[in-house]
Amino acid sequence: MSAQNALLAVEALSVSYGESKVLFDISLFVESTQIVACVGRNGAGKTTLLKCIAGFLKPASGSVTLDKVNLVGRPPYDIANLGVKYVPQDKKVFSDLTVRENLELGSYATKDYNWDPVTTFFPKLKILMDRKAGYLSGGERQMLMIGRAILGKPKVLLVDEPTEGLAPSIVSHLKSVFRELSRHTALIIVEQNLPLVCAISDKVYALNDGRIVAELNDEASIRVDVCEQYL
Amino acid sequence: MRKTIDWWWGILLAFSLLAVMRAFLPLPFVNEIMIFSIYAIGCSFLLGRVGFISFGQPAYLAFGAYGTAFYLFYFGTNPFVGIFVGVAAGFIAALIVGPLFVRLRSDYFALVNLALAVIIFYLMQKVLAPITKGDNGLWFLTNMTSTPLLDITRPNHFFVFAFLVALLVWAFYKYLDDTIFGACCLATKINEDKLQFIGYSNFKIRLSAFVIANTTTALAGSLYAVYIGSVSPEITSPARAADPVVVILLGGVGTLYGPIVGSIAYTGMKDVISKLIGNWEMIIGPLLVIIMLAGEKGIWGTLEPWLKKLFFRNTSSTSNKSNAGTDN
Numbered sequence: 099m100s101a102q103n104a105l106l107a108v109e110a111l112s113v114s115y116g117e118s119k120v121l122f123d124i125s126l127f128v129e130s131t132q133i134v135a136c137v138g139r140n141g142a143g144k145t146t147l148l149k150c151i152a153g154f155l156k157p158a159s160g161s162v163t164l165d166k167v168n169l170v171g172r173p174p175y176d177i178a179n180l181g182v183k184y185v186p187q188d189k190k191v192f193s194d195l196t197v198r199e200n201l202e203l204g205s206y207a208t209k210d211y212n213w214d215p216v217t218t219f220f221p222k223l224k225i226l227m228d229r230k231a232g233y234l235s236g237g238e239r240q241m242l243m244i245g246r247a248i249l250g251k252p253k254v255l256l257v258d259e260p261t262e263g264l265a266p267s268i269v270s271h272l273k274s275v276f277r278e279l280s281r282h283t284a285l286i287i288v289e290q291n292l293p294l295v296c297a298i299s300d301k302v303y304a305l306n307d308g309r310i311v312a313e314l315n316d317e318a319s320i321r322v323d324v325c326e327q328y329l
Numbered sequence: 330m331r332k333t334i335d336w337w338w339g340i341l342l343a344f345s346l347l348a349v350m351r352a353f354l355p356l357p358f359v360n361e362i363m364i365f366s367i368y369a370i371g372c373s374f375l376l377g378r379v380g381f382i383s384f385g386q387p388a389y390l391a392f393g394a395y396g397t398a399f400y401l402f403y404f405g406t407n408p409f410v411g412i413f414v415g416v417a418a419g420f421i422a423a424l425i426v427g428p429l430f431v432r433l434r435s436d437y438f439a440l441v442n443l444a445l446a447v448i449i450f451y452l453m454q455k456v457l458a459p460i461t462k463g464d465n466g467l468w469f470l471t472n473m474t475s476t477p478l479l480d481i482t483r484p485n486h487f488f489v490f491a492f493l494v495a496l497l498v499w500a501f502y503k504y505l506d507d508t509i510f511g512a513c514c515l516a517t518k519i520n521e522d523k524l525q526f527i528g529y530s531n532f533k534i535r536l537s538a539f540v541i542a543n544t545t546t547a548l549a550g551s552l553y554a555v556y557i558g559s560v561s562p563e564i565t566s567p568a569r570a571a572d573p574v575v576v577i578l579l580g581g582v583g584t585l586y587g588p589i590v591g592s593i594a595y596t597g598m599k600d601v602i603s604k605l606i607g608n609w610e611m612i613i614g615p616l617l618v619i620i621m622l623a624g625e626k627g628i629w630g631t632l633e634p635w636l637k638k639l640f641f642r643n644t645s646s647t648s649n650k651s652n653a654g655t656d657n
Contacts, residue, residue: 154522178528190523192516199512206509207528246527 111160138305152184181253193232208250216245304328363491368549369588371542377583380518385442391565393550398560419547431535454562470558581630
C-alpha cells in the first residue's frame with residue numbers, strides 16, 4: 099500500500115538518540131478504521147516509533163503525515179489536537195486527580211463532553227468517577243487512559259503495550275473494545291501478546307533492530323506461529 | 330443551594346475568624362497578616378499546584394509596590410488608582426519574564442527568580458536611585474488623598490479594604506482550584522508529558538499560572554505600599570526571599586488556607602519573639618525546623634483532615650442515612 103490512500107503515512111523515518119541511530123528508514127501506512135500492530139523484541143524500536151509519531155521525538159529524517167498534513171516538527175499537544183492520541187505504556191495517570199477530573203481534562207481539550215462512549219466501553223469507570231486515579235488498579239488505569247484518549251473521536255489512536263500486566267479477563271475486554279473502536283478510528287498497537295494481535299489486526303509490522311523486517315497484511319499470514327518468529 | 334454553601338463555607342469561616350481576630354489583636358498585626366497572606370497565596374499556588382518553587386517573590390512584590398509608589402509619589406494622589414497601577418505593573422512584568430522562566434525546570438526556576446529579586450534590589454537601590462531615592466525610599470503617605478466611603482489611608486478602613494480584597498482573592502483561588510485550569514496546573518506538576526498527550530500546551534498553562542500568581546503577589550506589594558505609605562529597596566531584599574516559601578511550608582503547601590494559617594503563625598512568632606530577642610531569626614529558624622519535622626504537611630495540612638473528621642462526622646452520617654433511604 100502506498101501513501102496515496104493512507105490516513106497516517108510514515109515514510110523513510112529514521113530516529114537517533116544522540117549519536118546512536120535506533121530507527122532506520124521505517125515506512126508504515128495506516129488506513130482509517132484499520133488496526134495495525136507492531137511486534138518485535140524488546141529494544142526493536144516500537145515505542146520509539148510511537149513516540150516519534152506522537153511528536154515526543156524528532157526524527158533525523160523522513161516524514162509523518164496525517165491526511166497529507168505534515169506532523170514532523172509539531173509539538174505533541176498540537177499533534178494530539180489534530181487527532182493522533184497516544185496511550186503510553188507506563189499506565190501513569192494523573193494520580194492526584196479523580197477519574198472524573200481526568201476525563202474532564204480530556205473533554206475540555208477536545209470540547210467533547212459526551213462520555214457515553216467511554217462509559218459504554220468501560221462501565222466500571224462510572225462507579226469510580228470520584229476515586230483518585232492514583233488508587234486505581236492497573237486495568238482500571240488502562241481503561242481510564244483509553245477512555246480519556248477516545249474523547250473527541252481521534253482519527254488515530256497509538257496504544258503502547260495495552261495488555262502488559264493485565265488479567266486475562268481485562269485483556270479479553272480490551273480486545274472487544276479495540277474492535278469496536280476501529281469502526282471509526284485507526285489504531286496502531288504495539289503489543290507482544292500475539293493471540294490478541296492476530297485476533298484483531300488488519301496488518302502487522304514486525305520490527306527488529308530498528309528496521310521493519312516483515313509486513314503481514316492478510317488473514318493467512320497474520321498467525322501466531324508466523325508472528326512468533328519475529329519475537 | 331447546598332452546593333453553594335459547601336463551596337463557600339470554608340472561605341466564610343476562615344474570614345469570619347479573621348474578622349473576629351480584629352477585635353482581639355492589634356490592628357497593625359492583623360493588617361500585616363492580610364497583606365502577607367495575599368503575598369503567600371501566589372507562591373503557594375505556584376508551588377502546590379504547578380510545582381514551581383520560587384525564591385524570587387520579593388521581585389514581584391516590588392513591581393507592585395514600586396508601581397504604586399511611583400504613581401503616588403510622582404503622578405497622582407488616589408490610592409485606589411495607585412493600587413491599580415501597581416497590579417498592572419506586576420502583571421506586565423510577569424508577562425515579560427514569564428515566557429523565559431516557565432520553560433525552566435523547577436530548581437532552575439527557583440534560582441532565576443532569586444536572581445531577578447537580586448537584580449531588582451540593586452536596580453532600586455543603586456541604578457535607579459535618582460528616581461527611587463535609593464535606600465531612603467519613596468515617601469508618599471501625605472501625598473495620598475482621602476477617598477469617599479472607604480478611606481484606605483486610615484488603618485482601620487484599610488483593614489476593611491484589605492479584608493475584602495483578601496476575601497475576593499481567596500474566592501478566586503478557590504474557583505481556580507475547581508476549574509479545568511486548576512486540574513491542568515496539577516496535571517502539569519504530576520506529569521507534564523502526559524498532559525501533552527491529551528492536547529494541552531504545558532507552556533501556556535504554566536505561563537498563565539505564573540502570571541496569575543505573580544499578579545497576586547504584586548497586589549500584595551501595592552497594598553503594602555499604600556498601608557505603609559513608603560517603599561524602599563528593602564522590600565525586595567534577597568535576605569527576605571525565603572519568607573513566602575517559609576510561610577506556605579509552615580501553613581501547608583498547596584492547601585487553600587495554608588497561606589493564611591502560615592501568615593498568622595509566622596507573623597505571630599516574629600512579633601512575640603522579636604519583643605524578647607533582637608535577632609529573632611535565631612529562634613524562628615530552629616522553631617521552623619521542629620515544626621516541619623513534626624508534620625511535613627504544615628499546620629493546616631495536618632489539621633485539615635482532623636477538623637474535617639470532627640465537623641463533618643455528623644453531616645456525613647446524616648447524608649449516608651439519606652442515601653441509604655433513597656437506595657431502598
